[in-house]
Amino acid sequence: MNIHEIARRARVSTATVSRTINRNPTVSPQLAKRVWKAVEELGYFPSNQARALVSGRSRILGLIVSEITNPFFPEIVHVFEEVAVQNNYEILVTSTVHDHERMKNSVRRMLEHRVEGVAVMTFGMEESLLDDLRLRNVPLVFVDVGPQRPRVSNIRIDYLRGIRQAVQHLAALRHERIAFISGPLTIKSAFARKAAFEQVMKEIGLEPDSALMIEGDHTMEGGKVAFGELLARNQRPTAVICSNDMTAIGVMRKSHLEKIAIPEELSVIGFDNIRLTRYMSPPLTSIEMSQSELARIAFRALLEDVQRAIPNPKGSEYVLETNLVLQESTAMNPARNVQRG
Numbered sequence: 001m002n003i004h005e006i007a008r009r010a011r012v013s014t015a016t017v018s019r020t021i022n023r024n025p026t027v028s029p030q031l032a033k034r035v036w037k038a039v040e041e042l043g044y045f046p047s048n049q050a051r052a053l054v055s056g057r058s059r060i061l062g063l064i065v066s067e068i069t070n071p072f073f074p075e076i077v078h079v080f081e082e083v084a085v086q087n088n089y090e091i092l093v094t095s096t097v098h099d100h101e102r103m104k105n106s107v108r109r110m111l112e113h114r115v116e117g118v119a120v121m122t123f124g125m126e127e128s129l130l131d132d133l134r135l136r137n138v139p140l141v142f143v144d145v146g147p148q149r150p151r152v153s154n155i156r157i158d159y160l161r162g163i164r165q166a167v168q169h170l171a172a173l174r175h176e177r178i179a180f181i182s183g184p185l186t187i188k189s190a191f192a193r194k195a196a197f198e199q200v201m202k203e204i205g206l207e208p209d210s211a212l213m214i215e216g217d218h219t220m221e222g223g224k225v226a227f228g229e230l231l232a233r234n235q236r237p238t239a240v241i242c243s244n245d246m247t248a249i250g251v252m253r254k255s256h257l258e259k260i261a262i263p264e265e266l267s268v269i270g271f272d273n274i275r276l277t278r279y280m281s282p283p284l285t286s287i288e289m290s291q292s293e294l295a296r297i298a299f300r301a302l303l304e305d306v307q308r309a310i311p312n313p314k315g316s317e318y319v320l321e322t323n324l325v326l327q328e329s330t331a332m333n334p335a336r337n338v339q340r341g
Contacts, residue, residue: 009038060090061302062110062118064103068095070246071274072291076121079295087303089116096122117141117302121294139305141298144189150311153301155294155318157189162287162322163196163241164203166269169285169324170239171204174333175267179212179237181226181247190218193243193271212237216247223250231258238266238333245270245277245286252280252329263331273325282328289322 003017010017012031020027020035027035038044063080065073077093084091092113094106103122110118117139141153148154170178180197183190198208211233216226223242227250230237242248248270252262260266262282270277273288297318305311 005042006035006038006044009042010034058114058116059088060092060113060115061299062106062113062115063091063093063298064106064118064120064122065093065095066122067097068093071276072244072246072272073121075275075291076295076298079292080119080299083296083299087299116306119298119302121298139302141301143294144192148314150313150315151305152315153305153318154315155297155301155320157192157289158319158321159189159193160196160199162271162289162324163193164200165324166241166285166287167197167200167204169326169330170241170267170269171206173239173267173330175239176206176333177209177212177235177237177239178206179214179230179240180208181214181216181223181230181240181242181251183216183218183243183247185215190243197241209235211235216243216250218244218246220246220250220253223247224254225250227251227254238335239268239330240266241269241271243271245272245274245284248284248286249276249280252284263329265334267330267333269324269330271322277327280329285327285329286325287322288325289320294320 003014003021006017007014010031012035016027016031017035020032021039061084063077065076067073068077073095081091081093092110092115094102094109096103096106115138119141121143137151139151139153141155143155144157145154167178178201180194182194185191185194194213197213201208212230212235214226214229216222223246226247227240230240231254240248240251242251248268251268255262255266255268262268268284270284270286271289272291273286274291277284277286297320301316301318305316
């Protein structure tokens with residue numbers, strides 16, 4: 001089956017069939033209707049690769065995430081694909097699982113498919129691995145680490161806003177021994193969250209206590225282990241802020257094993273506000289970094305760069321705000337409750 005058969009059935013030229021399938025607006029509605037009817041009757045599926053060779057455009061975008069099994073990422077993939085389909089694009093998704101070799105293979109695969117742009121939602125992969133994409137003038141979107149270069153967009157996350165709300169919320173509940181469990185500090189986003197926590201603690205007149213800060217690994221098991229280490233230290237915290245929700249869930253599990261009631265004896269706050277937080281017992285208060293909004297910004301940034309004839313010399317920047325979402329895992333400092341009684 002080819003466009004000659006379509007042209008014969010629709011009684012038009014092959015050029016008209018080609019322009020119609022490539023959605024060229026110069027084709028009259030009447031002719032386009034005849035072409036699409038013939039396409040449907042003959043069950044024709046146009047070759048994307050052939051179309052890309054003719055038009056110079058594949059209408060495929062790449063999306064690279066860290067771990068598809070991490071509950072933070074499926075919604076990003078879902079929304080990114082949904083918006084792409086609405087704009088007549090397909091997406092090529094790959095998960096790096098924090099492995100450099102897989103990242104290289106992902107880049108190679110995307111080049112083979114002639115992607116028009118790539119959204120890199122990895123929170124920690126090195127930019128050096130993407131040289132091939134940059135040298136081929138492929139538009140890129142990063143989170144927090146995008147360099148100021150043409151065809152590169154950076155989505156800056158306002159971590160400070162949400163963490164300030166979280167610390168101020170705990171301070172209003174009379175907490176002073178507030179612990180912080182970070183992610184791996186080699187990851188810029190994890191380091192930025194820890195720095196924001198230290199800044200806000202100083203803003204409210206509390207000196208960050210190094211004994212109450214510990215590095216985790218952004219996993220549930222890591223959160224469980226990190227909280228166990230905090231419990232082994234001299235002063236037990238009355239509240240814990242975690243660098244992501246998976247860590248916070250690990251803290252809640254360890255608290256359950258140690259028979260520490262949440263929120264009566266310990267207040268816990270996560271970061272990301274993934275859907276799973278609503279189903280915890282109690283539901284987890286978390287700092288929201290909207291995955292759906294992140295996906296929409298990433299797609300919009302790529303689309304604008306693809307359509308831009310002359311790229312911005314220093315690339316483009318977008319901002320995603322964070323906000324505290326109150327649920328049921330925080331309460332008044334139990335020590336202050338005793339004093340008031």
